[in-house]
Amino acid sequence: MPDDDGHPLPEEMDLRTVLHALADPLRLGVIARFLREPAGTERTCASFELPVSKSTTSHHFKVMREAGLLRMVDHGNSRTAVLRREELDERFPGLLDLVAAG
Template structure:
C-alpha cells in the first residue's frame, strides 16, 4: 500500500529545525524582505494575491517557498486560497531581537530610499 501526500499540505520546518543561516538567506533578498515587512505590518494572515510584487508569478512562488522552507513564514490553504503568516513567535524564541532588528533596518532603508514605510 502506498501513501500519497496531498498537494494541499505544505511542509514546514519544526521550530527546532529552523537554522539561522537559512533565515538570514531568506531575508537577504529584497522581494522576500518586502513580503516579510508586509506580513509584520499587517499582523494577520495574507493571501499570496495580496502582495503586489515586481516579479513573475513563478518567481513569486519561489520566494514564498524559500521563506516557508527556511521557517520565516507559515503557509496554509483555506479553500483554494493560500494564506501566509509570519512565524514571529518561533523566530523570536530562537533568535531574540533578530526579526525586529531586520525589520527596523529595512524600514530605515526604505525611508532613505523614499519608499512608503
C-alpha cells in the same frame, strides 16, 4: 522533520538558511510588510503584488516557508501566508525586531 509543505519546526530552523532567505530584497520586503500588520495577519501571496511573475512569487514564498519564516495555511479555495512571529521570536530572539527596524 518538516511537514508536507516544508515547514521546519523551530528547533530545525537554521540561521544560515534564514539569513539567506532574508538577504533578498523582495523577501525582506515581504517580511517587513507582515511586521507592519497585526500579529497573525494572513495574506495571499498575490496580495503583495511583487514586481515579478507568478512563478517567481511562488518561488520566493517557498524559500521563506522552508526557512521557517512563513506558514502556509490552506483555506480550501485559497492558501494564505502567516508570519511565524512567536516561533521566530523564540528561536531567533531579536531577529524580527531588526527587520522591523530596517
